[in-house]
Amino acid sequence: MSFYRWDGEDLILDCHLQPKASCDEFAGLHGERLKIRLTAPPVDGKANAKLLAFLADAFAVSKSQVSLESGQQSRQKRVRIKQPRQLPAALELTARPA
Secondary structure (H helix, E strand, O other): OOOEEEEOOEEEEEEEEEOOOOOOEEEEEEOOEEEEEOOOOOOOOHHHHHHHHHHHHHOOOOHHHEEEEEOOOOOEEEEEEOOOOOOOHHHHHHHOOO
């Protein structure tokens, strides 16, 4: 199993979120999920909002093209990115088999 899959032209990511980190970044794998560190705290949806904005920027799409499919109150999240325009270099390296 991989941390991502394609659903037509949409990319589905299974993520493990680490809120209150020192910077916003892709941080490799956490089990079978993509680990993402974010500076936002896990309060009042701030980490979720930051995650969607971070992914929109990383995949060169508008914020409205990124949606949280599951994991609203959890560190384990599933995100849909509609028609991503680019794959971040950090993500391409993580996706390659060892």
